[in-house]
Amino acid sequence: MNMRDSEAVAAQLVEKGYSLAGSEHSADVILLNTCSVRDMAEQKAIGKMRNLAAEKRKFRPGVVLGFMGCMAQSRGKELLDQLPDLDLVVGTQKFHRTAEYITRILEQRDGAICDVAEEIGSEATIREHLLNGKDVKKSATAFVSIMQGCNQHCTFCIVPDTRGKERSRTIPDIVAECRELVDRGVREITLLGQIVNQYGRREFGVENGKTAFVRLLEAVHEVEGLERIRFTSPHPKGYGVDLIQAYVELPKLCESAHFPVQSGSDRILKRMHRQYDVKRFFSLVDQLREAQSGMGITTDIIVGFPGETEEDFERTLDLVRKVRFDNAYVFKYSPRKNTPAATMEQQIETEVIEQRHARLLGQVNEIAAEINQQYEGRTVQVLVEGESRRNTERMMGRTRSNKIVIFEGKERHRGQLMDLRIVRCGSFTLYGDPAIVNLESSCTLA
Ligand code: 5AD
Numbered sequence: 001m002n003m004r005d006s007e008a009v010a011a012q013l014v015e016k017g018y019s020l021a022g023s024e025h026s027a028d029v030i031l032l033n034t035c036s037v038r039d040m041a042e043q044k045a046i047g048k049m050r051n052l053a054a055e056k057r058k059f060r061p062g063v064v065l066g067f068m069g070c071m072a073q074s075r076g077k078e079l080l081d082q083l084p085d086l087d088l089v090v091g092t093q094k095f096h097r098t099a100e101y102i103t104r105i106l107e108q109r110d111g112a113i114c115d116v117a118e119e120i121g122s123e124a125t126i127r128e129h130l131l132n133g134k135d136v137k138k139s140a141t142a143f144v145s146i147m148q149g150c151n152q153h154c155t156f157c158i159v160p161d162t163r164g165k166e167r168s169r170t171i172p173d174i175v176a177e178c179r180e181l182v183d184r185g186v187r188e189i190t191l192l193g194q195i196v197n198q199y200g201r202r203e204f205g206v207e208n209g210k211t212a213f214v215r216l217l218e219a220v221h222e223v224e225g226l227e228r229i230r231f232t233s234p235h236p237k238g239y240g241v242d243l244i245q246a247y248v249e250l251p252k253l254c255e256s257a258h259f260p261v262q263s264g265s266d267r268i269l270k271r272m273h274r275q276y277d278v279k280r281f282f283s284l285v286d287q288l289r290e291a292q293s294g295m296g297i298t299t300d301i302i303v304g305f306p307g308e309t310e311e312d313f314e315r316t317l318d319l320v321r322k323v324r325f326d327n328a329y330v331f332k333y334s335p336r337k338n339t340p341a342a343t344m345e346q347q348i349e350t351e352v353i354e355q356r357h358a359r360l361l362g363q364v365n366e367i368a369a370e371i372n373q374q375y376e377g378r379t380v381q382v383l384v385e386g387e388s389r390r391n392t393e394r395m396m397g398r399t400r401s402n403k404i405v406i407f408e409g410k411e412r413h414r415g416q417l418m419d420l421r422i423v424r425c426g427s428f429t430l431y432g433d434p435a436i437v438n439l440e441s442s443c444t445l446a
Contacts, residue, residue, distance in 0.1 A: 001192050002069060004126065004143040005095055006033045009068065011128035012099045020136070024052075029064040029102055031088070034071035036158050038334035042071050046083075053085035064105050066090060068098065070162035074337065076116045091116030092148070092163050096125035123148040123167040127177055131184045140383055140415035141188040142181045146174050146216065150194035152235065154262075155273045155344070156302060158336040159194055168193075168200040168212070175219050178226065185415060188228035188254075188383050189220065195235040197243055214242045221250045227417060228383060228400065232258045233300075236276040239284055247291040255292040256402035259285070260300035264319030265312035268305055271344070278319060285323050296326045296401030303360055304333040304353030306344035313356050320363055326371055326401070327428070328364045332357050365427055372403070372425040379421045379435045380405065384413045399430075407432040 009031065010020060021027035030052055035041040049065065056063050066088030067079055073091035080086055087105050090098050094115045104110045119125075126145040132138040147168040150160050178189055193199055200212030207215065220229055229252045234243070236259070247253055263269050266277045288295050301316060320328065332353045335342035382397030388406045389396070395409030397418065406429055407420055420432030 001143075001145070001194075002033050002035055004145055004192055005069060005092075006031075007130050007143075008126045008128050008145075009033075009095050009098045011130045012096065013102070014130060014133065015128065016099045016103070018099075018102075020130075028062065028106075029066070031066040031068050031090075031098070034067055034069040036070035036074050036162050036336070038331065039336070040334065045071055049083055049086065053083055056085050064088065064102060066098075066102075068095065070158070073116050073162045074158065077114045080112050080114055087112050089114040089116065093117070093119040093122035096122070118164060124169045124173060129181060129184075131181070131186070137386060138185055138415060139385075140186060141190070141385055142186045143190050143192050144174060144177055144181070145169075145192045146196065147193040147199050151198075152195060152237075152275075153273060155271065155340040156305060156333065156336065158339055161338055163194060166194070166198060166202075168203050171200075171204070171212075171216050171219050174216060175223065178220050178223050182223055182225045187226065187415060187417070188230070189226060191216070191220070191229070191231040193231075193233075195233070196231045197234040197239055201238070210242045211238075211240060214240075214246050217246050217250060217253065221252050226252060229253050230256060230402070233260055234258075235260070236281050236284055237274070241287075244284075244287045244291050247288065247295075254400040254402065255294045256296040256298075256400065257288055258298045258300075259288075261319065261323075262300060262302050263305065263308070263312065264301075264316035265308070268308055268312050271307055272302075272305060272341070278315070281319075282322070294401055296399075296403065297323070298327045298329070298402070299323075299325050300329045300331065301360065302331045302333050303356040304348040306333070306341055306348065307346040308333075308348055308356075313360075317360060317363055320360065320367065324367050324371065325364065326403070327368045328360075330357055330361050330364060369425075369427040372427065372430060375403065375422045375430050376425050377422065379419050380430075380432070382407075382418055382420055382432070384409060384416050384418060386414055397432075403430050404428070405430045405432045407434065409434070 024030050032045050032049060034045045052065055064087045065085060068090040069092060072089045076089060079089050088101055101113045129142055130136045149164040149166045151166045153160050197213050199216060204212035261281055262272055262274055264278055269277060380399045382399055382405045384395055384397040388394040394406050395413055397405050399405060405420055419435040421435040422430050423433050424431040
């Protein structure tokens with residue numbers, strides 16, 4: 001979501017005549033988009049800004065420095081007091097005003113600016129994309145923000161504070177954005193929201209047994225020329241049969257799900273205010289795999305939540321072994337400002353959290369490698385996204401199940417659907433070989 005917000009701000013600036021700098025060293029304006037989910041992310045952003053501020057004082061007096069996003073929202077003016085060289089603080093409902101504020105600062109009409117106010121309708125303002133242009137290579141994939149905010153109030157999470165109440169865009173507005181993206185060459189769209197399956201539930205409700213989110217998926221599915229649809233992230237609560245059925249009925253909907261579980265212990269899930277139990281999670285995973293056997297499933301897990309005993313942790317390990325996730329993001333619990341969990345009793349010692357983190361990560365990686373191994377020798381369809389990040393001589397694509405595949409390809413393959421035969425598997429990456437001469441294939445072989 002932060003990547004998407006940053007892109008929208010960059011696109012607004014480009015539209016106003018600014019151009020993207022090759023690196024921060026040559027930039028006239030440097031904006032750091034921030035995450036507040038864990039304290040470490042905030043400390044990193046502050047450390048980075050301190051370095052930039054020191055540079056500004058010594059060699060670059062004219063450079064404009066700004067914070068955007070969640071930490072900007074939650075700390076606001078306090079950041080300007082803490083960092084006197086900072087020019088701009090833009091909250092999560094004000095991304096669309098960034099260009100205007102920068103112009104004002106550059107024209108020296110204002111001193112520092114801080115805007116973290118709420119704004120009605122701000123959910124529909126993150127719509128500009130940087131696709132292909134002077135400074136940007138053609139993109140085959142795009143993210144589309146369908147809603148903002150969250151009303152779930154998990155006891156560990158700062159997001160309801162930083163992103164505000166749940167607000168959804170309309171279906172026609174989202175579809176129009178998708179259509180425009182496809183007209184500009186995009187073939188895969190990922191719909192984004194804090195809890196996507198809650199999309200429009202108050203605004204648009206259920207019709208003919210279908211939630212607003214499933215109706216949105218169907219409407220996006222109609223967009224001609226679009227090949228693939230993904231979404232992230234759903235929540236097990238309110239994950240209905242209509243959404244499971246969508247995987248059967250909508251061929252463009254890819255067989256992959258990022259499905260945060262957070263813990264394998266019912267006691268901890270309750271303390272987290274997740275509103276589902278392990279049994280329900282297992283049942284959803286079974287239904288997803290029944291709907292599509294090649295389903296890639298990833299998750300988020302927090303270790304060291306207050307009160308987590310060795311037994312609770314063992315249950316998480318057990319869940320991971322039973323579900324066999326394709327991958328999992330394992331987070332060390334980090335107490336956040338104004339969240340119920342931060343003041344709960346039985347906070348867990350850092351050392352214990354570190355140990356559990358290492359143990360769980362070891363288990364997750366072992367299973368991920370075993371699952372990847374099963375791809376060896378199989379032929380899979382990938383959408384080629386561009387150069388491999390590690391080795392720009394190679395190209396990178398993703399399978400429908402969301403596995404990254406690296407192969408010897410050329411720039412002309414960018415944006416193509418290709419069949420690749422998997423010849424080697426690492427823990428996180430697959431290595432492929434073009435399988436057939438026919439590069440354009442819309443059938444799925446794996
Ligand atoms: N501490 C650690 N991890 C957290 N997450 C959210 N809040 C916290 C926290 N306070 C994790 C959750 C969520 C992911 C985006 O970040 O696992 O799904």
